[in-house]
Amino acid sequence: MIKLKLAIWFVSQIIFLCLFIPFNGFTQQAVWEEVAPGVWRGIVGVPEKPDFLSVAEPDVKKEALQRMPVVRIPEQPGQMVAAMHDRSVYLRFPLQREEQLFGFGLNFKTIHQRGKVLTLHVDHYGGRDNGRTHAPVPFFVSNSGYGVFINSARYLKVWAGTAVRKDSENPPVVYDRNTDREWTSRPYSDAVEILVPAEGVEVYLFAGPTPLDVVRRYNLFMGGGCLPPRWGLGFTHRVHSLYSDDDVRNEVKAFNERGFPLDFIGLEPGWQSASYPCTFEWSPERYPEPAKFVADMLDQGVRLNLWINPYVSPESPVYEKIKKYTGSHTVWNGIVPDFFMDEADEILKEQFVRSQVDIGISGYKIDEVDGYDHWLWPDVATFPSGISAEQMRQTYGLKIQKFLDELYREKNQRTYGLVRASNAGASPLPFVLYNDYYDHKDFITALCNSGFSGILWTPEARGSRTAEEWLRRMQSVCFSPMAMINAWSSGTKPWSFPEVADAVRDITHLRMQLMPYFYSEFAKYHFEGTPPFRAMYLEPQFNHSLEKVRGSSSLEENPYAEAITREIKDQYMAGENLLVAPMFAGQENRMVVLPEGRWYDFYTGEFAGEGEVITVEPGLEKIPVFVKDGGIVPMMKPLLRSPKAGEKVDIEIRHYGTKAGNYLLYDDDGETFDYEKGAYSWRKVAVERKESGEFLRNISPAERGKPDNIGAITWKQMTNQ
Numbered sequence: 223m224i225k226l227k228l229a230i231w232f233v234s235q236i237i238f239l240c241l242f243i244p245f246n247g248f249t250q251q252a253v254w255e256e257v258a259p260g261v262w263r264g265i266v267g268v269p270e271k272p273d274f275l276s277v278a279e280p281d282v283k284k285e286a287l288q289r290m291p292v293v294r295i296p297e298q299p300g301q302m303v304a305a306m307h308d309r310s311v312y313l314r315f316p317l318q319r320e321e322q323l324f325g326f327g328l329n330f331k332t333i334h335q336r337g338k339v340l341t342l343h344v345d346h347y348g349g350r351d352n353g354r355t356h357a358p359v360p361f362f363v364s365n366s367g368y369g370v371f372i373n374s375a376r377y378l379k380v381w382a383g384t385a386v387r388k389d390s391e392n393p394p395v396v397y398d399r400n401t402d403r404e405w406t407s408r409p410y411s412d413a414v415e416i417l418v419p420a421e422g423v424e425v426y427l428f429a430g431p432t433p434l435d436v437v438r439r440y441n442l443f444m445g446g447g448c449l450p451p452r453w454g455l456g457f458t459h460r461v462h463s464l465y466s467d468d469d470v471r472n473e474v475k476a477f478n479e480r481g482f483p484l485d486f487i488g489l490e491p492g493w494q495s496a497s498y499p500c501t502f503e504w505s506p507e508r509y510p511e512p513a514k515f516v517a518d519m520l521d522q523g524v525r526l527n528l529w530i531n532p533y534v535s536p537e538s539p540v541y542e543k544i545k546k547y548t549g550s551h552t553v554w555n556g557i558v559p560d561f562f563m564d565e566a567d568e569i570l571k572e573q574f575v576r577s578q579v580d581i582g583i584s585g586y587k588i589d590e591v592d593g594y595d596h597w598l599w600p601d602v603a604t605f606p607s608g609i610s611a612e613q614m615r616q617t618y619g620l621k622i623q624k625f626l627d628e629l630y631r632e633k634n635q636r637t638y639g640l641v642r643a644s645n646a647g648a649s650p651l652p653f654v655l656y657n658d659y660y661d662h663k664d665f666i667t668a669l670c671n672s673g674f675s676g677i678l679w680t681p682e683a684r685g686s687r688t689a690e691e692w693l694r695r696m697q698s699v700c701f702s703p704m705a706m707i708n709a710w711s712s713g714t715k716p717w718s719f720p721e722v723a724d725a726v727r728d729i730t731h732l733r734m735q736l737m738p739y740f741y742s743e744f745a746k747y748h749f750e751g752t753p754p755f756r757a758m759y760l761e762p763q764f765n766h767s768l769e770k771v772r773g774s775s776s777l778e779e780n781p782y783a784e785a786i787t788r789e790i791k792d793q794y795m796a797g798e799n800l801l802v803a804p805m806f807a808g809q810e811n812r813m814v815v816l817p818e819g820r821w822y823d824f825y826t827g828e829f830a831g832e833g834e835v836i837t838v839e840p841g842l843e844k845i846p847v848f849v850k851d852g853g854i855v856p857m858m859k860p861l862l863r864s865p866k867a868g869e870k871v872d873i874e875i876r877h878y879g880t881k882a883g884n885y886l887l888y889d890d891d892g893e894t895f896d897y898e899k900g901a902y903s904w905r906k907v908a909v910e911r912k913e914s915g916e917f918l919r920n921i922s923p924a925e926r927g928k929p930d931n932i933g934a935i936t937w938k939q940m941t942n943q
């Protein structure tokens with residue numbers, strides 16, 4: 223049987239080689255095959271394993287893709303040419319003038335990627351957008367409405383519209399530096415060129431028509447976005463590393479007494495008997511009775527998330543067993559499990575399940591799987607599975623997310639955790655990226671960028687120099703995929719700055735109030751592939767504005783055109799209806815670019831502007847948030863814990879503006895994977911306007927036999943007519 227499979231594989235590879243593309247130096251166009259609705263694959267040479275898809279093993283959401291607009295292969299990237307040189311694949315994709323590119327993973331400083339030279343390489347972000355980052359996803363999106371994914375777990379080199387070929391059909395103008403002011407050190411380039419250091423690669427094209435559709439297709443192709451448990455969208459606090467069980471109990475008590483919401487607590491390295499390298503065993507001093515401690519916490523409705531890194535200490539009970547399934551090099555004196563070996567998975571699984579998951583631990587934070595180079599395994603490391611160190615580096619974070627996700631799937635229990643490295647194919651994995659870098663503005667740009675690449679990002683709050691900064695960071699965190707304080711070193715509490723403690727409490731309450739909205743938006747990530755947090759460039763109305771201003775004769779006459787064609791990286795969409803424009807320490811006012819259509823203030827319902835740039839001065843207590851005309855936002859009261867499965871919660875449905883509105887409110891048990899078998903419902907919310915101006919409001923009834931957590935409904939018309 224195995225021989226037969228091998229023979230089939232061998233023949234198919236020869237066919238690929240003969241049919242599809244290049245022999246040494248010879249350049250050819252690709253043959254594309256539609257592998258899912260609106261998704262095409264081209265194969266160049268002989269692709270190798272592992273690649274991202276073989277690691278992520280996506281459960282392609284074909285039906286959801288089928289429901290999207292019927293499209294033809296995007297013509298422009300379809301003209302990709304490929305060549306083989308020097309045992310590498312060279313790829314070239316044509317670009318049009320004015321075309322802008324987004325994506326290439328978790329960038330922190332820029333959203334526009336045209337003009338970049340990148341080496342996509344998993345690493346801790348080092349302060350420059352050069353491709354070395356926590357999730358250097360080899361996927362880019364064009365504002366012309368197509369996307370390209372390179373399915374290779376190698377360090378890819380990308381010239382995103384920088385390189386100029388002498389045979390270019392759209393060559394740059396030649397200027398004389400001596401006399402022409404137009405001379406530039408970066409002449410116009412009409413292509414994206416990519417070097418894949420392998421003898422073959424799969425390339426995937428994603429159709430639009432809009433850039434948001436492209437991203438949706440990518441996410442659906444990867445299996446749909448993750449749907450966290452409801453509690454994952456509540457508030458979380460990571461305590462000081464050396465806290466004991468009693469310290470944690472006191473912390474929870476203090477949260478309760480002060481009225482701060484708290485759904486889960488993160489224990490940092492000190493929960494283990496030794497860490498860096500890790501034992502994966504509880505510290506007998508700090509946590510003498512872990513099962514009892516975890517049970518006590520769960521009784522109070524507080525879940526626990528454990529910090530780990532994967533590097534195994536000689537003191538760990540699994541050390542001897544796992545040794546032969548680890549790499550040649552150590553990381554902080556710990557041996558490095560080869561997650562491509564089933565044996566390594568089994569050994570760790572047994573330990574994690576017995577000592578942690580089975581006593582009620584709800585999730586993990588997977589640290590240090592990104593870099594830096596000085597401490598991670600080098601590229602000359604070897605692994606027993608035969609996977610190269612480079613491929614291991616590119617996929618390690620992804621692989622551990624899969625490993626942990628499966629642990630919880632087996633228990634039919636959803637998890638939601640953190641990870642410091644990820645890559646392509648991560649959309650369905652319930653982990654949020656974070657890092658040690660701490661620039662508030664750049665954290666927001668990362669949040670914008672995360673939406674292009676099927677990843678989630680939290681601008682975690684750790685500490686601050688001033689009360690103002692603390693509040694501003696907390697405001698941003700509450701409008702992100704994970705509302706979190708990471709006090710592992712600072713020991714900060716939400717109320718650490720008394721001057722702003724009430725305002726911090728208010729914003730954490732608002733986070734809880736928005737749970738029905740955010741939960742529904744995550745469900746749309748899962749079922750429709752729409753990223754819950756995303757850059758303005760994925761907002762169709764924003765792109766309409768871009769279209770309009772493009773023909774604009776003079777930017778001076780039309781300052782909106784200037785603002786909108788600039789890189790907008792400090793405001794973003796949180797779900798379908800909310801535009802969030804964070805404030806940063808030292809700022810009293812800021813500009814907000816409102817896309818086409820009328821927009822309303824989230825807090826008051828007042829008209830804020832229409833397709834224009836406004837300046838807002840929200841005061842310290844508020845983070846500016848705007849709602850689109852007709853926008854519906856379902857909210858609940860500010861519970862201190864997220865609703866449990868079956869717990870009925872009253873909902874207030876807000877409607878903003880003057881237009882009619884529709885909204886899909888999602889419901890399921892909030893904890894298990896039963897939604898994957900149909901145990902969920904969408905309640906259709908509609909606000910219509912009669913000719914008399916009166917509003918008619920309706921919500922469809924809960925479906926029979928489906929989870930129903932929605933109690934009484936009240937309506938709130940936010941905008942005075």
Ligand code: GAL
Nearest residue numbers: 490491529589657658708710
């Ligand atoms: C860092 C991580 C921090 C914290 C710390 C604990 O690497 O980014 O969030 O967990 O380790 O030692």
